[in-house]
Amino acid sequence: MRVIIAGCGRVGSSLAARLATEDHDVRLVDLDADSCRRLPANFAGQFHQGNGFSRTVLAAAGIEHADAFVAVTSGDNSNIVSARTAKETYRVPVVLARIYDPRRADIYRELGIPTIASIRWTVNQIHQMLLHRHLTPELAFGNGETVLVRSQIPAYLVGRRLSEFDVDGEIRVVEVTRGGRSLVPSHGTSAEPGDLLTFSVAATALNRLRDFLDKELGT
Template sequence: MRVIIMGCGRVGAALATELDEGGHEVVVIDRDPAAFTRLAAEFGGRTVTGLGFDREVLVDAGLHGADAFAAVSSGDNSNIIAARVARETFGVERVIARIYDAGRAEVYERLGIPTVATVPWATGRLIRYITAGSSPVVWRDQTGEVSLVAIVAPSVWVGTALASLAEVVGGSVVALTRFGECRVPDGVTLVQADDLIHLAVPSGVVDGLDDTLQRGPTDD
């Protein structure tokens, strides 16, 4: 798939490198050409110097027909403008923006533009959102028995207790990211659309995790 990334800071460079290593076609935009030095030496994608919300720059980057666009520069305004241009002008369906201000993030989530904030799982969420099928594992203990996974809430679980979701896969809820804010949920927190859920699960269930969760809550 072809992915356009605006911003080559730490998150943008890490995202571009991981997608490139995964065999995807990656183009990175940044107004500062020196920023591209953050990319791995083996990076095989393309770089474009310019403003990521400038339409001519986006055309040069190949946004027409792209599969995904990620706006991850250091500026909230630039990210959201670029995200909206990608969605509304170029018709890219899979668009995500990095928003530092949690209040703004909530507004844009309601407008249908998923966001990530400055949380440890930012790059992980971007990868999973863009590729929709890569491994959800973000950490595994030294014995390999327990994995920490991060998943976007399946729609069939919306309105159901987080604890019930975790129970189905034999795990525990570690944290919840909602509207750009990460917190430890209580026992009665319900799943909402676009929640990023962090679970500790037995490593043996990871391969079948998506299929298990897509079946939805079980009837008692």
């Protein structure tokens, strides 16, 4: 997976180092050339000096072939501009943005960009969100212990009751979007072709949900 990270501070450099050790293709962008000193000496990724929303810099970092973009600079304005550029101009499949002012969360949400609170979230949570690529994070609660994620219904699940997907205390189907309309499933609601499911998931159970869907999807 190619990941471009805008911001080489403590979060950006730590995330980049972790992803690089997992053999992901990591490209870092930061306005401060000296920020690359935070990276380990054996860092296998690339570092590009410049703004995270500069098309010239992003092109040099290979954004046209990026699978994910993470904006974790020290400023909300820079993060939202760079995240919007990645999402709207380059159509990067997964875009995440760090947020300092929670009052701006609605702006990101309206743009369809999941946010990471600078204090409450850690590199581990960002790492999880990047790797759950077929699940779209919608909202986080508390300190990120519970999240809402969405997934298109795989063909093999059509006809099965949605209550069968629940795991007590970990995973629950809380909403279904069907034919452009939303409904709260009852115990007897069955999956239909084209359903988009919303799961309420304990953050510690994201791997369980991902492994279940990946296994059945044959990936």
